[in-house]
Amino acid sequence: MSFALWGSLLDTEPxxxxxxxxxxxxxxxxxxxxxxxxxxxxxRKDWSMRGPYCEGWPVYHAVYDASSGAIYAAAxxxxxxxxxxxxxxxxxxxxxxxxxxxxxxxxxMSKVSHVSAGHGRVLVGVEAPGxxxxxxxGETFSLLTTLAGQPGSEEWDDPANQPPGHLGIxxxxxxPDNADNFWAIVQGVGLFETTDYxxxxxxxxxxxxxxxxxxxxxxxxxVHKLTRSRTDGDRMFQQNHVGMHRSDDRGANWRxxxxxxxxxxxxxxxxxxxxxxxxxxxxxxxxxxxxxxxGKAAVWRTTDAGSTWARADNGLPxxxxxxxxxxEGMAGDTYDVPGYYFGTSxxxxxxxxxxxxSWREIASYLPAISSVEVAVID
Amino acid sequence: xxxxxxxxxxxPLFPDLPRVVEIDATTVNEAIDVLEARWPGVRDRLCEPxxxxxxxxxxxxxxxxxxxxxxLAPSSRVDVIAAxxxx
Numbered sequence: 411m412s413f414a415l416w417g418s419l420l421d422t423e424p425x426x427x428x429x430x431x432x433x434x435x436x437x438x439x440x441x442x443x444x445x446x447x448x449x450x451x452x453x454r455k456d457w458s459m460r461g462p463y464c465e466g467w468p469v470y471h472a473v474y475d476a477s478s479g480a481i482y483a484a485a486x487x488x489x490x491x492x493x494x495x496x497x498x499x500x501x502x503x504x505x506x507x508x509x510x511x512x513x514x515x516x517x518x519m520s521k522v523s524h525v526s527a528g529h530g531r532v533l534v535g536v537e538a539p540g541x542x543x544x545x546x547x548g549e550t551f552s553l554l555t556t557l558a559g560q561p562g563s564e565e566w567d568d569p570a571n572q573p574p575g576h577l578g579i580x581x582x583x584x585x586p587d588n589a590d591n592f593w594a595i596v597q598g599v600g601l602f603e604t605t606d607y608x609x610x611x612x613x614x615x616x617x618x619x620x621x622x623x624x625x626x627x628x629x630x631x632x633v634h635k636l637t638r639s640r641t642d643g644d645r646m647f648q649q650n651h652v653g654m655h656r657s658d659d660r661g662a663n664w665r666x667x668x669x670x671x672x673x674x675x676x677x678x679x680x681x682x683x684x685x686x687x688x689x690x691x692x693x694x695x696x697x698x699x700x701x702x703x704x705g706k707a708a709v710w711r712t713t714d715a716g717s718t719w720a721r722a723d724n725g726l727p728x729x730x731x732x733x734x735x736x737x738e739g740m741a742g743d744t745y746d747v748p749g750y751y752f753g754t755s756x757x758x759x760x761x762x763x764x765x766x767x768s769w770r771e772i773a774s775y776l777p778a779i780s781s782v783e784v785a786v787i788d
Numbered sequence: 789x790x791x792x793x794x795x796x797x798x799x800p801l802f803p804d805l806p807r808v809v810e811i812d813a814t815t816v817n818e819a820i821d822v823l824e825a826r827w828p829g830v831r832d833r834l835c836e837p838x839x840x841x842x843x844x845x846x847x848x849x850x851x852x853x854x855x856x857x858x859x860l861a862p863s864s865r866v867d868v869i870a871a872x873x874x875x
Contacts (some may be wrong), residue, residue: 465800489797489844489870490833506801507829512837 434787435743436500437761438481439753440469443777445483447501452786454749454763457772463504464495471738474785475527482532482548486521494525494534496548500787510551511542517567524738526582529589537578539566539596541608555608561626562599580737583636585643593636593661600631601648603661617664619652635679635737636661640744642686647716649679649691656716667716672703678740682765683748687715690722690742690750690766692735701732709740709750711766725769726760733758738781745786753779790860792819795845795870802827811866816847817856819866834868844871 437448437457444462464485472483472495483495485506493508513519517538524535532544534551542551557563566577577597585591590607593614600615613628624630632651639645646657652675653668668674675696682688690711694700702708707726710719727733734755743749749763757776760769789810799805805827813819817839824831834845839856841847847854848867860866 465797487797487833489795489842490801491836491842493832508832509829512832514837516837518836 432788433745435749436474436785436787437741437751437759438472438474438483438501438781438783438785439759439773439776439779440472440483440485440738440781441753441757441777441779442468445469445472445481445485445495445501446773446776447481448759448773452745454743454745454761457761459773460501462777463497463501464506467493467495469495469780470521471524471781471783473525473527473783474787475532476785476787477528477530478547479787480527480547482525482527484522484525484534492519492522492536494522494532494544494548494551498547505548507549508551509549510553511536513538513540513553521578523578524581526584526592528584528586533582533584533592535579535582535594537597539563539577539579539599541579541582541594555604555611557594557596557602557611560602560611560629561613562596562629565625566596566599580634581636583638587643595633595636596629598630598632600629601633601636601661614657614661615664616662617657617666618648618650618655619666621652634677637679637681637689639681639686640683645686645715647679647681647689647691649676651675654691654716667712670712670719671710672708675700676735677737678735678752680740680742680750683742683744684746685713688713689716690740692740692752694734699732699734701734705730705732707731707733707760709752709766709769722762722766723769724767725762736780738783739779741782741784743784743786749784751782751784753782755779789862790819790864790866792823792866792868794868797870798830798833801833802830805830811860813860815856815860816849816854816858816866819860820856845869846871 433452435450439446444466445464446461450457467485467487469485481497486492493506495506497504520537526533534542540556541554543554544551580597581595583593602611615631618631635649648655655664673693676693678692680690706728708721708723711722740752753759755778759773761772792809811819846869
């Protein structure tokens with residue numbers, strides 16, 4: 411494994427994080443060429459970097475599982491197919507397995523898109539749409555659900571719509587308090603919720619906007635990103651292909667909160683860990699470019715649940731910065747003064763350790779970044 | 789015994805897997821079975837369910853492009869290539 415040190419990139423700024431403990435802050439960064447780990451302490455000023463891991467496979471999403479201490483990375487090699495990579499020692503050593511991670515009905519699996527760990531299991535979202543589970547720490551997998559029978563499933567199960575294409579399970583959100591409850595996004599179709607661990611599903615798209623014809627009333631929406639308040643589980647935010655939306659009832663109903671943002675389009679989003687009304691997004695040009703508007707990098711922040719928005723761009727490049735950030739490319743930590751992080755499709759990682767008041771670039775030359783997740787380890 | 793020459797990209801995934809393996813098998817598919825028995829998981833890295841050879845993995849038997857049912861002779865050389873991809 412190659413190893414690179416990044417020292418003192420933030421040390422000219424006084425810390426306002428109040429981090430005097432012994433916490434370790436890890437950024438787990440999935441890229442087009444493997445997984446990287448950036449590490450700091452509770453102050454989040456000085457960062458070191460390790461990697462690339464996963465043998466340089468394209469990593470679409472990587473997460474830290476607080477209950478087991480493992481890192482899981484969803485990766486798909488163009489040569490060797492899809493696999494889940496697992497590290498039990500914070501990235502120092504890795505194993506990979508795809509045992510059972512395949513359809514037996516002839517459907518192709520073009521890639522593993524998303525990984526979610528919790529309640530002693532690992533859930534993996536894949537293309538074509540399906541969710542696999544592992545209950546042995548990523549050693550073996552079995553098919554949990556394809557959401558068969560849901561409105562729209564006949565279209566996404568049509569062989570003509572199979573990958574290479576763009577339909578898959580792009581995200582899974584597990585309820586931390588209820589092992590049977592989680593949400594899944596089917597790309598280009600919408601959000602679904604199960605409360606009985608995938609036995610039955612309910613579309614959760616009421617109130618969303620769609621600027622195109624739809625065959626089914628309940629689906630046909632392009633949900634890019636779902637986030638949920640850590641302090642109020644009823645409160646959800648959603649970056650959609652067309653607009654920002656908010657739900658105050660666990661996704662049962664949505665209302666648009668786009669007004670005040672520079673564009674209605676984007677992928678990445680992050681909630682405030684302690685304030686149900688504060689939330690961050692990164693609007694992008696909705697055309698082919700899908701980069702930050704006018705080459706001026708900015709995170710946008712609301713502190714009133716989307717009634718108003720403000721730029722949070724202090725320290726971000728404001729000239730010729732055509733940066734893209736993908737669905738899982740932004741994360742927030744859980745410190746009293748929270749930090750936020752985002753990684754770009756051109757390989758930079760930007761960090762704020764002062765609740766988005768200022769930003770610093772803490773990595774500059776990574777491969778294209780697919781995902782950024784943060785873990786605070788005591 | 790046929791000589792099976794494997795791509796470098798497989799080595800880090802399977803401890804002790806050498807670049808060249810001597811295989812006693814009568815077809816390419818059987819050779820992969822032999823590999824799988826010694827290094828569990830290697831079939832998934834070379835084949836998709838079906839089974840069929842992965843799109844960017846190419847097998848050659850004695851310099852001819854091969855399929856899973858291509859026969860092997862005891863003197864065969866099998867080259868497994870991670871074909872042009874990525875970038």
